[in-house]
Amino acid sequence: MTNIIGRKRELAELKEIFQTVQQGRGVIAFLAGEAGAGKTLLAEESLSHGGLRVFTGRTAEEATPPYGPVTAALRDCLRKTPGFSFDGGSLNPYLALLLPELGPPAREADKETLLEAIGAALASIAAGGPCAIFLDDLHWADEATLELLPALADRLTDRPLLILGAYRSDEITRGHRLRRARNELRRRRRLREINLEPLSPADSAILTERVLGAPPHPQLAEMIYRQTQGVPLFVEELSSALIARRLLRRGKNGLELLPGEDVPVPESIRDAILLRLAALSAPARAQLEVAAVAGMEFDLNLIVELTGAESALDELFERNLITEIETGRGAFRHALTREAVRSEIAWSRRRALNRQIAAYLESAYASPERIAEHWMEANEPAKARTALVACAERFCRLHAYRDAARAGHQALEIWPAGEAEEERLHALERLAHCAQVSGQLSDAGRALREVLESPLLAENHRRRGDSLRSLATIYGLQGAWEQCQAARKEAADAFEEAGLFAEAAVECLAAAARYGGMLQLSAALVLCDRALALAQKAARLDLEARILGLKGNLLAVQGHFQEGIEIVNRGLSIALQHHLPDAASEVYRRLGGALEYASDYVSSREVYTTAYHYCQNQGEEAQAQLCLGCMSYILFRTGDWKQCLEICRKILNDPKTEAGGKTIAGAMLGIIRSYRGETRPARKHLQTAFSRMQRDRSLAMQLVTLWGLAQLEEYEGETSKADEYYRQLLGLWSDTRDIHDALPGMGAAATFFGARGLEKETTLCVDGLAKMASVSGNYEALATLTHALGEIALLQGDAGEAARQFLQAVGQFEKLELPVERLKSEFRGGMAFIRAGERETGVAHLKSAYRLARNLGARQLASLAALELEQLGEAAEERRSPEAPQRALAGGLTGRQVEIARLIAAGLTNKEIAAKLFLSARTVEMHVANMLDRLDCRSRSEAVRKAGELGLLE
Numbered sequence: 001m002t003n004i005i006g007r008k009r010e011l012a013e014l015k016e017i018f019q020t021v022q023q024g025r026g027v028i029a030f031l032a033g034e035a036g037a038g039k040t041l042l043a044e045e046s047l048s049h050g051g052l053r054v055f056t057g058r059t060a061e062e063a064t065p066p067y068g069p070v071t072a073a074l075r076d077c078l079r080k081t082p083g084f085s086f087d088g089g090s091l092n093p094y095l096a097l098l099l100p101e102l103g104p105p106a107r108e109a110d111k112e113t114l115l116e117a118i119g120a121a122l123a124s125i126a127a128g129g130p131c132a133i134f135l136d137d138l139h140w141a142d143e144a145t146l147e148l149l150p151a152l153a154d155r156l157t158d159r160p161l162l163i164l165g166a167y168r169s170d171e172i173t174r175g176h177r178l179r180r181a182r183n184e185l186r187r188r189r190r191l192r193e194i195n196l197e198p199l200s201p202a203d204s205a206i207l208t209e210r211v212l213g214a215p216p217h218p219q220l221a222e223m224i225y226r227q228t229q230g231v232p233l234f235v236e237e238l239s240s241a242l243i244a245r246r247l248l249r250r251g252k253n254g255l256e257l258l259p260g261e262d263v264p265v266p267e268s269i270r271d272a273i274l275l276r277l278a279a280l281s282a283p284a285r286a287q288l289e290v291a292a293v294a295g296m297e298f299d300l301n302l303i304v305e306l307t308g309a310e311s312a313l314d315e316l317f318e319r320n321l322i323t324e325i326e327t328g329r330g331a332f333r334h335a336l337t338r339e340a341v342r343s344e345i346a347w348s349r350r351r352a353l354n355r356q357i358a359a360y361l362e363s364a365y366a367s368p369e370r371i372a373e374h375w376m377e378a379n380e381p382a383k384a385r386t387a388l389v390a391c392a393e394r395f396c397r398l399h400a401y402r403d404a405a406r407a408g409h410q411a412l413e414i415w416p417a418g419e420a421e422e423e424r425l426h427a428l429e430r431l432a433h434c435a436q437v438s439g440q441l442s443d444a445g446r447a448l449r450e451v452l453e454s455p456l457l458a459e460n461h462r463r464r465g466d467s468l469r470s471l472a473t474i475y476g477l478q479g480a481w482e483q484c485q486a487a488r489k490e491a492a493d494a495f496e497e498a499g500l501f502a503e504a505a506v507e508c509l510a511a512a513a514r515y516g517g518m519l520q521l522s523a524a525l526v527l528c529d530r531a532l533a534l535a536q537k538a539a540r541l542d543l544e545a546r547i548l549g550l551k552g553n554l555l556a557v558q559g560h561f562q563e564g565i566e567i568v569n570r571g572l573s574i575a576l577q578h579h580l581p582d583a584a585s586e587v588y589r590r591l592g593g594a595l596e597y598a599s600d601y602v603s604s605r606e607v608y609t610t611a612y613h614y615c616q617n618q619g620e621e622a623q624a625q626l627c628l629g630c631m632s633y634i635l636f637r638t639g640d641w642k643q644c645l646e647i648c649r650k651i652l653n654d655p656k657t658e659a660g661g662k663t664i665a666g667a668m669l670g671i672i673r674s675y676r677g678e679t680r681p682a683r684k685h686l687q688t689a690f691s692r693m694q695r696d697r698s699l700a701m702q703l704v705t706l707w708g709l710a711q712l713e714e715y716e717g718e719t720s721k722a723d724e725y726y727r728q729l730l731g732l733w734s735d736t737r738d739i740h741d742a743l744p745g746m747g748a749a750a751t752f753f754g755a756r757g758l759e760k761e762t763t764l765c766v767d768g769l770a771k772m773a774s775v776s777g778n779y780e781a782l783a784t785l786t787h788a789l790g791e792i793a794l795l796q797g798d799a800g801e802a803a804r805q806f807l808q809a810v811g812q813f814e815k816l817e818l819p820v821e822r823l824k825s826e827f828r829g830g831m832a833f834i835r836a837g838e839r840e841t842g843v844a845h846l847k848s849a850y851r852l853a854r855n856l857g858a859r860q861l862a863s864l865a866a867l868e869l870e871q872l873g874e875a876a877e878e879r880r881s882p883e884a885p886q887r888a889l890a891g892g893l894t895g896r897q898v899e900i901a902r903l904i905a906a907g908l909t910n911k912e913i914a915a916k917l918f919l920s921a922r923t924v925e926m927h928v929a930n931m932l933d934r935l936d937c938r939s940r941s942e943a944v945r946k947a948g949e950l951g952l953l954e
Contacts, residue, residue: 003045005210005232006203007038011046013194017162018050022130026156028149028185030138031166033196035336036233036269039166040136042196052162053131055080059140060296061335065369066144066400069135070118071098077125079326087124091117097398111399115148119155130160137296137335138167138178143402143438144395146181153190169195177402198230207232211239212248217256220248233334234269241275273340280319283312291322292341293353293377295370297331300324306356354378368394369407381414389427396430401438405431409443425454429467436474445474465494465503472507479695481518485511489527496534505534505543509550516554519699519736524554542583545575549587556594557700559739559776565594581618588614589627596634597740599780599816605634622658625651629661632668633704637744639819639856641672663692667701671708674715675820675858682712700741703732707745714752715860726752730761733768739776742768747784747821751828754791766792783812787825790832799835806832817915820861823852827865834872843874850876855917897931900924901947904940 004011010031017027031039047054057073065071078084078101086102088095094117096105109117125131135141152163172178185191199207205221216224228234242248248255280288287307291298304310313330316322325331332338342350358374372387388411395404408431415424428447435444448471451457457464468491475484488511495504508531515524528551535543548571555564568591575584588611595604608631615624628647635644651657651665670685690705692698710725726749733742750765766788773781790805806829813822830845846865853862866876903913910928914921928940937943947953 004042005207006199007042007196010042010194010196013192014042014046014050017192018046018052018130018132021132021160021162022051024130024158024160026126026159026161026163027192028153028163028190029165029192029194030182031164031194031196032169032172034170034198034231035168036231036334037196037198038232039168039196040334041232043134043136043164043166047132047134047164050132051130053080053125053129054134055125055131056134056136058296058331059135059137059142059145061137061140061339064140064142064145065367066142066395066398066403067098067118067148068142069138069145070133070148073133073135074099074121074125075101081128084128086121087127088117088120091120095121108397109399114399115151118148119152122152122156122161123159126156126159126161130162132162132164135163135165138165139171139176141178142400143177143406144398144400146177147402149181150184150188150190153185153188199232199235200230201225204228204230204235207235208239211236212243212255214250215254217251217254220254220256228272231269233336234272237269237272237276241272244276244279269336270340270343273337274344277321277341281312281315283307283309284315287312288316288321288341289345289349290353290357291316291330291332292338293345293350294357296335296338297325297329299364300328300330302357302360303330305360306353351378355380358383372407372410376410385411385414389423392427392430392434396434401434402440404434405438405440405443408434421454421456425451425456432470432474436470436477441474441478445471445478448474461494461498462500465491465498465500465507468494469507472510476514479697481514481697485514488514492530492534501534501538502540502543505531505538505540505547508534509543509547512547512554513550514697516550516557517699518697519557519738521554521558525551528554541574541578542580545571545580545583546586547571548574549583549590553590553593553597556597557738557740559778561594561598561776561778565591565598568594581614582620585611585615585618585620585623589623589630592627592630592634596630597778599740599778601634601638601817605631605638608634621656625654625657626661629657629664632665636668636672637820638817641857644668645672659692660696660698663689663696663698664701667693667705667708670705671711674708674712675856675860677715677859677863679712679716683709686712699732699736700738703729703736703738703742703745706732707748710745710752711748719756722752727761730764730768737771739772739778739781743772743780743784744821746772747787747824750788750791751824754795757795759792759795762788762791762795779812780816780818783809783816783818783821786812787821787828790825790828794828794832794835799832799837803829803832803836803838803841814915819852819856820858823849823856823858823861826852827861827868830865831868839872843869843872846872847874847876897927897934898947898952900927901931901944902953904928905944905948905953 014029017029020027031043033039055073055076057069057071057076059069074086078099086092086095091113092102093104093106094109094113096102097109097114098118122133135145138146149163149165156163167178182191201222204225205216205218208221208224209215224235224238228238247258247261249258250256277285277288287303287309290303290306294302300313303313313322317324320333321337322330322332345353354374354377358371358378358380361371361374368387368390372384372391375384375387388407391407392404392411395401395407408427411427412424412431415427428451432444432447432451435441435447448467451467452464452471457467468487472484472487472491475481475487488507492504492507492511495501495507508527512524512527512531515521515527528547532544532547532551535547549568552564552566552568552571555567558564568587572584572587572591574580575587588607592604592608592611595601595607608627612624612627612631615621615627629651632644632647632651635641635647648665648669651661652669666685667689670682670689673682673685686705686708690702690709693702693705706725706729710722710729713719713725714722726745729742729745729749733746736742746765746769750762750769753761753765766785769781769785769788772778773785786805787809790802790809793799793805794802806825809825810822810829813819813825826845827849830842830849833839833842833845836842846869850862850865850869853859853865862876869876899917900913903916908916910924911921914924917924932938932940932943935943935946937946944953
């Protein structure tokens with residue numbers, strides 16, 4: 001590779017990459033360097049000696065069609081390998097959307113199918129042996145191409161294919177679209193990067209010698225290096241300019257400047273290029289100007305037709321300014337040459353040339369993006385607008401949404417007021433869609449608001465409703481919930497005005513559900529009633545069932561448990577009776593939620609389980625995952641942490657799970673891990689979940705997550721942070737007046753403030769819990785209030801009363817099957833008994849709390865109980881007979897089976913054992929069956945007798 005100077009490191013890295021590809025592994029690599037650093041030369045020279053088949057796609061500064069450089073590389077493959085065809089099978093019609101020469105294109109294609117077709121095309125190229133796709137000037141690439149690169153990374157891992165991209169590092173400003181692709185590839189660890197630095201003084205002198213044809217005088221070499229800073233193209237152009245202007249002579253120590261002459265001082269590479277171009281003939285200069293306006297690549301016939309001369313092209317080829325990339329197609333050797341030439345063309349001539357080129361391209365049926373670019377430059381807005389609209393439509397069909405939005409923007413910016421209003425509305429609606437899909441939400445919202453201002457929508461209520469519905473979705477994605485709700489209600493009005501009662505009901509239902517999440521329950525119920533009337537008017541039983549499910553759930557949240565559950569069951573009956581699986585899936589989940597708000601956790605868990613299996617059987621995977629997310633909270637509260645963690649991890653790792661399900665699962669995972677002392681991951685899960693809940697205004701789950709964050713900091717000794725979170729929880733409760741989700745947090749806050757002597761704050765917790773209990777009559781609210789009253793009594797010095805309250809709370813939480821709250825009350829009760837002078841009773845309760853915490857896996861709570869016992873001179877662990885393990889071994893029983901045997905001997909049923917050990921009844925049944933088998937017994941009583949004989953009951 002004699003053309004490459006000073007790039008040993010880079011060549012070695014490229015050689016290693018080529019070897020990786022030859023071994024059958026795919027690689028994506030980027031070459032980066034400032035303009036003129038020699039990226040293209042390095043890539044082309046190294047690839048020509050790399051043992052790979054090479055196909056090239058270039059990007060130009062002017063408008064590039066979606067997937068432009070990739071399409072060019074695929075076309076280069078077809079041109080270089082006669083007889084080759086893409087082995088895409090049924091995917092070929094989708095590839096024909098980009099390469100019409102392949103045959104009739106598919107009528108429609110989703111984005112994933114199009115990406116699959118491109119991936120299959122590249123795979124079929126790689127099937128013929130190791131190869132490289134070289135994408136030059138990626139800094140000008142279209143959005144679709146840059147989104148494609150990360151998507152290809154995983155598809156081509158095991159293919160002998162290199163995708164090598166080159167870009168100008170000085171063009172990649174903050175927010176440049178190439179940064180997103182690069183960062184995503186880096187995150188996946190699928191990107192190799194090579195950065196080209198300027199040449200050293202010694203290498204610059206070698207390059208200067210090559211251009212000049214003889215060694216330069218050291219002083220001349222130094223002057224050139226100082227002027228060019230070692231940028232290869234700058235060195236070449238400045239050296240060529242010295243030759244063209246005949247400023248050199250041979251001296252004793254090499255080529256030197258003529259007496260009285262100085263090295264020209266161009267301020268940039270552009271100026272150095274212009275120095276060299278000064279020697280061109282007038283016809284050659286004219287043709288070079290036409291080519292510069294036409295683009296980085298151009299039709300040679302176009303140049304000849306517009307200039308009326310052909311021979312001058314030879315001069316441009318000879319001077320190595322342009323090259324023929326294929327028959328009839330030319331290209332500049334370097335983009336900087338084109339930029340320099342174009343910048344020197346007078347604006348009037350440039351405009352005239354653009355007009356001629358646009359007309360030529362239209363007659364040649366060129367792509368609309370190229371035509372639009374030239375009509376824009378020619379200041380022909382009407383013609384440019386037509387081409388831009390065609391561009392936007394074509395790009396949207398190719399799922400190149402960012403590119404489509406950009407073209408749509410350009411078209412609308414030059415649209416005269418009041419002209420072709422219907423066509424303008426279509427362009428705005430397409431822009432809104434493309435901007436939303438590509439994440440440009442502000443642009444999408446602006447486009448929809450402009451649609452709604454059109455006089456054509458004044459009487460077209462259906463179209464107005466559709467636009468308002470889309471706008472509400474945009475506002476929701478932005479977290480602008482007040483505007484979202486207003487748009488939803490306006491959409492409902494528009495649909496109702498149009499006689500579309502079902503559509504109006506859908507909007508009312510969506511708004512009611514959102515108000516429910518924001519705990520604005522009265523507003524939600526009003527909308528439910530309106531939605532129900534509209535659904536009945538439309539005779540839509542599926543909507544009626546869903547609305548009844550939501551209404552009943554909201555009533556349960558308000559504390560009207562029986563009425564709410566009855567209404568949800570009415571909705572479920574409608575859905576099941578009329579075989580409406582979509583509605584039934586949703587209403588089943590609403591029923592589980594209503595039972596949860598009634599603190600009937602056992603029934604709630606059963607319903608969520610039924611709902612999950614029903615949704616799966618009906619193929620409603622999203623609803624099924626949401627049921628699991630809701631059930632994870634029930635499993636956490638009832639102490640089945642192992643299953644809860646399994647479900648949460650499953651939800652978080654499933655890409656199909658909706659954001660709401662992931663948020664709930666993340667919060668539950670964080671709370672359990674905080675109890676286990678896994679601080680760092682717990683904090684990450686909780687903070688991420690809380691941020692999402694704030695964005696989505698999910699106030700109920702915010703209350704739960706604030707509780708988790710407060711406890712995490714409390715256990716870590718970060719008292720001030722815990723205090724801040726607990727006060728935030730109290731403030732949020734004061735705003736929402738929730739009667740269920742705030743319960744565990746309010747109870748924990750009462751303990752936190754009470755233990756620190758903060759009577760005012762503890763009293764606030766008690767008052768809040770009293771209001772929650774009086775509104776709902778909920779047994780859990782009463783139990784949590786009882787616990788908080790114990791805290792007040794302990795704070796006021798009445799340890800006996802505190803012990804009584806805590807002991808009562810223990811019994812209440814035990815009936816509710818809420819082990820975490822039970823052990824907390826037992827722990828605080830033990831402390832109260834000790835302060836009341838009843839040491840033995842207090843120690844017994846502390847030990848019971850310790851055992852509960854240990855069985856749950858709540859290391860933080862177990863450590864607190866163990867520490868208190870240690871300070872009292874008591875051991876947390878009971879001493880067992882040293883013979884017990886041997887006796888258990890003799891009977892062949894596990895430790896858990898021995899524990900269950902002792903509880904059976906104490907007269908407990910399987911259900912009672914399950915509650916005490918926080919196991920499922922089925923798990924206890926399994927342990928009992930195994931115990932009977934190992935002891936060779938037929939009944940529980942026989943097993944207990946035999947266990948006693950073995951000394952296992954001691």
